[in-house]
Amino acid sequence: MHELKRMALISAFALALAGCGENGDKTKVDGEGSGNDAAFASTYQAFPSETTLITNAHIILGNGEAIESGSILVTDGRITAVSADAIESEGANVIDARGRYVTPGIIDIHSHLGDYASPGVKAHNDGNEITSPVTAEVYAEHGVWPQDPGFDEALAGGVTTLHILPGSANLFGGRGVTLRNVPSRTVQGMKFPDAPYTLKMACGENPKRVYGEKGGPGSRMGNLAGYRKNWIKAQGYKKKLDAGEDVARDLQLETLAGVLSGDILVQMHCYRADEMVQLLDVAKEFGYKITTFHHAIEAYKIGDILAETDTCAAMWADWYGFKMEAYDTIQENVPFVHAQGACAMIHSDSDMAVQRLNQEVAKTWANGNRAGLDISEAEAWKWLTLNPAKGLGIDKETGSIEEGKRADLVLWSENPFSTYALPDQVFIDGALMYDRAAGLKPKSDFRLGHPGVGSEG
Amino acid sequence: MTNFSKLLLSSAIVIAMSSQAIAQTIFINDATVVTNNGDRLEKTDILIRGDRIVNIGKNIVAPDNAKVIEGAGKWVTPGLFGALTNLGMVEIGAEDTTNDTSAKDAVTSVSDLAVDGFNPKSPIIGNTRVSGVTHVAITGRPSHNIFAGTGFVANMSGHLESVEQDESFIYVQLGSWGGKLAGGSRSAAMSQLRAALTDAAAYPARYKSPTDGDALPRRDAASLARAARGLMPVVIGADRASDLLNIIKLKQEFGLDVIIAGAAEGWMVADALAAADMKVIIDPMANLPGSFDAVGSRLDNAKLLADAGVDMALMSFSESTSHNVRVLSQHAGVSVANGLDWDQAFAAISSVPAGWFNLPSGVLKRGIDDATIVVWDGDPLQVTSAPTFIMINGVEQSNQSRQRDLRDRYNPTRDETRAHKYR
Numbered sequence: 054m055h056e057l058k059r060m061a062l063i064s065a066f067a068l069a070l071a072g073c074g075e076n077g078d079k080t081k082v083d084g085e086g087s088g089n090d091a092a093f094a095s096t097y098q099a100f101p102s103e104t105t106l107i108t109n110a111h112i113i114l115g116n117g118e119a120i121e122s123g124s125i126l127v128t129d130g131r132i133t134a135v136s137a138d139a140i141e142s143e144g145a146n147v148i149d150a151r152g153r154y155v156t157p158g159i160i161d162i163h164s165h166l167g168d169y170a171s172p173g174v175k176a177h178n179d180g181n182e183i184t185s186p187v188t189a190e191v192y193a194e195h196g197v198w199p200q201d202p203g204f205d206e207a208l209a210g211g212v213t214t215l216h217i218l219p220g221s222a223n224l225f226g227g228r229g230v231t232l233r234n235v236p237s238r239t240v241q242g243m244k245f246p247d248a249p250y251t252l253k254m255a256c257g258e259n260p261k262r263v264y265g266e267k268g269g270p271g272s273r274m275g276n277l278a279g280y281r282k283n284w285i286k287a288q289g290y291k292k293k294l295d296a297g298e299d300v301a302r303d304l305q306l307e308t309l310a311g312v313l314s315g316d317i318l319v320q321m322h323c324y325r326a327d328e329m330v331q332l333l334d335v336a337k338e339f340g341y342k343i344t345t346f347h348h349a350i351e352a353y354k355i356g357d358i359l360a361e362t363d364t365c366a367a368m369w370a371d372w373y374g375f376k377m378e379a380y381d382t383i384q385e386n387v388p389f390v391h392a393q394g395a396c397a398m399i400h401s402d403s404d405m406a407v408q409r410l411n412q413e414v415a416k417t418w419a420n421g422n423r424a425g426l427d428i429s430e431a432e433a434w435k436w437l438t439l440n441p442a443k444g445l446g447i448d449k450e451t452g453s454i455e456e457g458k459r460a461d462l463v464l465w466s467e468n469p470f471s472t473y474a475l476p477d478q479v480f481i482d483g484a485l486m487y488d489r490a491a492g493l494k495p496k497s498d499f500r501l502g503h504p505g506v507g508s509e510g
Numbered sequence: 511m512t513n514f515s516k517l518l519l520s521s522a523i524v525i526a527m528s529s530q531a532i533a534q535t536i537f538i539n540d541a542t543v544v545t546n547n548g549d550r551l552e553k554t555d556i557l558i559r560g561d562r563i564v565n566i567g568k569n570i571v572a573p574d575n576a577k578v579i580e581g582a583g584k585w586v587t588p589g590l591f592g593a594l595t596n597l598g599m600v601e602i603g604a605e606d607t608t609n610d611t612s613a614k615d616a617v618t619s620v621s622d623l624a625v626d627g628f629n630p631k632s633p634i635i636g637n638t639r640v641s642g643v644t645h646v647a648i649t650g651r652p653s654h655n656i657f658a659g660t661g662f663v664a665n666m667s668g669h670l671e672s673v674e675q676d677e678s679f680i681y682v683q684l685g686s687w688g689g690k691l692a693g694g695s696r697s698a699a700m701s702q703l704r705a706a707l708t709d710a711a712a713y714p715a716r717y718k719s720p721t722d723g724d725a726l727p728r729r730d731a732a733s734l735a736r737a738a739r740g741l742m743p744v745v746i747g748a749d750r751a752s753d754l755l756n757i758i759k760l761k762q763e764f765g766l767d768v769i770i771a772g773a774a775e776g777w778m779v780a781d782a783l784a785a786a787d788m789k790v791i792i793d794p795m796a797n798l799p800g801s802f803d804a805v806g807s808r809l810d811n812a813k814l815l816a817d818a819g820v821d822m823a824l825m826s827f828s829e830s831t832s833h834n835v836r837v838l839s840q841h842a843g844v845s846v847a848n849g850l851d852w853d854q855a856f857a858a859i860s861s862v863p864a865g866w867f868n869l870p871s872g873v874l875k876r877g878i879d880d881a882t883i884v885v886w887d888g889d890p891l892q893v894t895s896a897p898t899f900i901m902i903n904g905v906e907q908s909n910q911s912r913q914r915d916l917r918d919r920y921n922p923t924r925d926e927t928r929a930h931k932y933r
Contacts, residue, residue, distance in 0.1 A: 171798045171799050171800050172799050172800060172801050172802055172804075172805065173800050173801055174801070174802070202798060202799055203798055206797060206798060258604070262604075353920050354920055354932075356922065371834055371836070371837070372829075372830075372833075372834060373833055373834070374601075374602060374603065374634065374832070374833035374834075375602070375603040375604060375833070376602060376603060376604035376605070377602050377604070377605060380602060381916060382913070383913050383914075383916050383917045383920070384913060384917070385917050385921075389917075389920060389921070389922055392922045392923070393922050404798055404800075405795060405798070405828045405829065406829075408795075408797075409795075409844070412840060412844075412893045415893045415894050416840070416893040416894070418894075419893070419894035419895075419896070420896070423896060424917055424921055424923070425921060425923035425924070426922075426923060470894060471892060471894075472840060472843030472844065472846070472847060472891055472892050472893050473843065473846060473847045473892075474847070475847055499799065500799070503799065503805040503806065504751070504775065504778055504805065504806035505775075505799070505805060505806035505807060505808045
C-alpha cells in the first residue's frame with residue numbers, strides 16, 4: 054500500500070488508513086549483513102526446473118540492450134546462453150516465443166507485502182514498529198506472513214524478487230529483507246540467498262508527525278539530530294567491535310554498525326530535494342553510503358547530485374499530493390533522473406501497483422520522451438530490473454538476462470509497454486512458477502473456501 | 511436538477527462562452543474517432559464551429575478559417591468522466607486546512623454540499639485535465655454517519671464557474687465501514703438508512719412537530735427528500751455480495767435510483783444486478799482480498815458484469831479518487847486486457863457515467879453543443895498515450911498544468927536561462 058496510503062481502498066471510499074506508520078527505536082545486528090546470517094538463515098531452494106530453450110523472442114535484456122529475435126537457454130536454473138542466433142540444445146523444453154517478449158523478472162525494491170498482508174485487518178499491521186523513532190533492531194522479515202495473497206498476484210504481474218521494508222514512521226525503521234517470490238511456509242524459505250540486509254531510514258514529515266507529541270523528533274531539525282546522535286553511538290560500538298573488545302550485544306547498534314562497515318545497505322525514504330542532499334551530507338559525515346532514496350518525489354531536481362554521489366532513486370510514475378512533501382512530483386521524474394546520469398528505478402509501495410510495474414514504467418517512459426528525451430524501451434527496462442538489483446546488491450545474481458545469472462524470466466503476451474500485455478509465463482531460477490494458459494499459479498491458504506478463486510485447492 | 515442549479519449551469523456556460531471572444535472553428539482530419547454512439551470510425555474528419563460539433567464524416571472540406579489538427583494516427587474521443595471522486599475538495603491529503611472531504615465533528619450530514627468545498631482553482635484540476643479527464647462527479651467522504659453528504663458534477667476546466675450541477679447525488683456508505691459509522695454493525699447501518707429514507711420520503715409532513723423524524727434532523731431530511739423519492743441518484747458504497755443483494759431490496763422497497771460504488775463481489779450477483787437495473791461503479795484492477803468485504807475480488811469482474819448486461823462505469827478506487835484519477839484510462843485498459851470489450855471499457859469511463867448525470871459530454875455526434883473532445887496521440891487506453899488537444903464545452907483548454915510547469919523548469923533537455931534559477 055502506498056505510503057500514507059491510498060486514500061480510497063476497501064470499498065468505494067474506504068479511508069486512507071495510514072499505511073506506513075511510524076515507529077520506535079533501537080537496533081541492529083552483527084555487522085555481517087548478509088541474509089544468510091546464522092539467525093533466520095535463508096532456506097530457499099529453487100523449485101524444480103528443466104532445461105528450457107526459448108526461441109524467436111523479442112528479448113529485452115534488462116541491461117539497456119535488446120535482441121529483436123533471439124534465443125535464451127536455461128540450464129539448472131541459470132541462463133547459460135543468450136543469442137540472436139539459434140542455440141542448439143538437445144532435449145531442452147522448447148518454447149516458441151514468436152511475436153512475444155521476454156524480459157528479466159521484475160524486482161520491486163519497495164514492497165510491504167507480507168508485512169501489510171491482505172486482507173487488511175488490524176491483525177495484519179505488522180509493517181512498522183511505531184513505538185520509538187529508532188527501531189533499527191527490528192527486522193521486516195519477522196512481520197512477513199508468507200501466505201499474503203498479494204505475493205501470488207505480484208507473481209502474475211511478473212515480479213520475481215521483492216524487497217520488503219519496514220514502514221516509514223521512524224528515523225531508523227529496521228532491517229529490510231530481499232525475497233524470492235515463491236510459495237513457502239516460512240519467510241526463511243523465501244529469503245534471497247546471500248542478499249545483503251538493508252536498513253530502512255526515513256526523513257521528513259513522517260517521523261516528526263508521529264513523534265512530535267511523543268517526545269520527538271518534532272521537526273526536521275530533530276530528525277537530523279536523531280540520525281547523527283545514533284550514528285555517533287554506532288561509531289563507538291563499532292570501534293569496540295573492531296578492537297575486539299567484549300561488548301554487550303545491542304541489536305540496534307549491531308544494525309547501524311553493519312551499515313558503517315558497508316555490509317548493510319541504507320534504503321532511505323525521502324521526498325524533498327533539499328532534504329536528500331542534507332542526508333547525503335550526514336552519510337558523508339559518518340562514512341556510510343545511501344544506496345537508494347525511496348519515493349524521491351523531487352529527485353528530478355537533483356539528478357546531477359545523485360549521479361555525482363552514485364546514489365539511486367526509486368520513484369513512482371505519478372503518485373503524489375497526499376502530503377506536503379509529496380506535492381512537487383512530475384510524471385517525468387524517473388526519466389529525468391535517468392537522463393541526468395543517475396541510477397533511476399520504479400517502485401510500487403503498493404499491493405496493487407506491484408502487479409503492473411511494467412505499466413508504471415511505460416507511463417513515465419512515454420512522458421519522458423514526450424518531453425524531449427530519447428530513451429529506448431530497452432534502456433527504460435533497467436528501471437524495473439537491473440537498477441533495483443543494484444540498489445539491493447544482488448545485480449551479480451539477477452536483474453538482467455546475461456549468461457551465468459539466475460533464470461528469472463517473464464514471457465509476455467506482447468510488448469510489455471502495452472497496457473494489454475500480460476505475463477504468459479514467469480520463471481524463477483528457471484522453474485516455471487506461473488503459467489497463465491495452464492492456470493498454474495500459487496494459491497495462498499487464505500484463498501481456500503472463499504469465493505472468487507475457487508476452493509478446489 | 512434544481513432550478514437553482516439550472517440557473518447556475520446556464521450562467522456557467524454564458525461565462526465560459528464569453529471568455530472565448532471569437533467562436534473558433536476546429537477541423538480534425540483523418541483521425542480514429544470513438545463516438546460512443548455506434549462503431550469506431552477510421553480516417554474520419556470532425557468539424558467544430560464554436561461549441562457545436564457541426565459534422566463528423568469522411569472527406570469534409572475544411573473551412574478557410576479553421577484551425578486544422580492533423581488527425582492521422584490520432585484518436586478523437588469524448589472526454590473521460592470520473593464517476594466518483596473527491597477532486598477539488600482536497601489539495602494535500604494530510605493537511606487538514608486544505609482538506610474538505612470529511613467533517614467528523616459536524617452535526618449535519620446529508621445536507622453537507624460537497625460543492626461548498628470545491629476549489630476549481632486547485633492545480634490538481636489541471637494535472638487531471640491534461641490527462642483527458644474532462645468531467646467528474648464529486649463527493650465528500652462519510653465521517654460521522656453513513657451519509658457523506660450531497661455530491662455534484664463539475665468539469666475540469668479550472669474555471670471558477672466549472673460546476674455543472676450543484677446537487678447531483680447523495681453518497682451513502684454501507685458494508686463493514688458503513689456498519690462502523692452506524693455504531694458497529696451492518697444491521698445498524700441498514701436500519702438507519704431505512705429510517706432515514708422513510709423520514710425523507712415523508713418530508714416535510716413528518717416534520718410538522720418538534721419531535722422530527724426517526725433518524726434525520728430536519729435539514730438533512732430535506733436534502734434527502736428527492737433521492738428518497740427516486741428523483742436523484744443515491745450512490746451506495748458496498749462490496750460484499752450479500753450487501754449488494756440487500757441494496758437491491760432497498761432499491762425496490764423505496765423505488766430508489768441507486769448507483770453501487772465498489773461492487774467487488776458484483777460478479778457473484780451479476781444477474782440480479784442486471785435484473786434490478788442497478789448501476790454499478792467498479793475498479794477493474796481490484797483483485798486482492800483487501801478486506802473481508804471483498805474476498806471474492808477478481809480481475810474479470812468487469813467482464814462478468816458486462817456479460818450479464820449490468821450498467822457499469824469504471825473507476826480508479828484502488829489507486830485514487832482525487833489526485834491520480836487521471837489513471838482512469840489505465841484502469842479501463844486493464845479491464846480490456848482481462849476480457850472486457852474495448853468499446854464497453856471506454857464507454858464505462860465516459861458516456862455511461864456521463865449519461866447517469868444527464869451530461870451530453872460522453873457522446874460525439876453531429877449537432878451536439880457544448881462539444882467536449884479529446885485528441886490523443888494514440889489508443890487512449892494505452893498508458894503510453896496522452897492528449898494533444900482538449901476541448902471542454904466548446905472551449906479549447908490549456909495543455910499546461912502545475913506539474914508541467916515544474917517539468918518545463920527542470921527539463922534536462924532545455925537550458926534554463928532564468929536569471930534567478932534555483933541552483
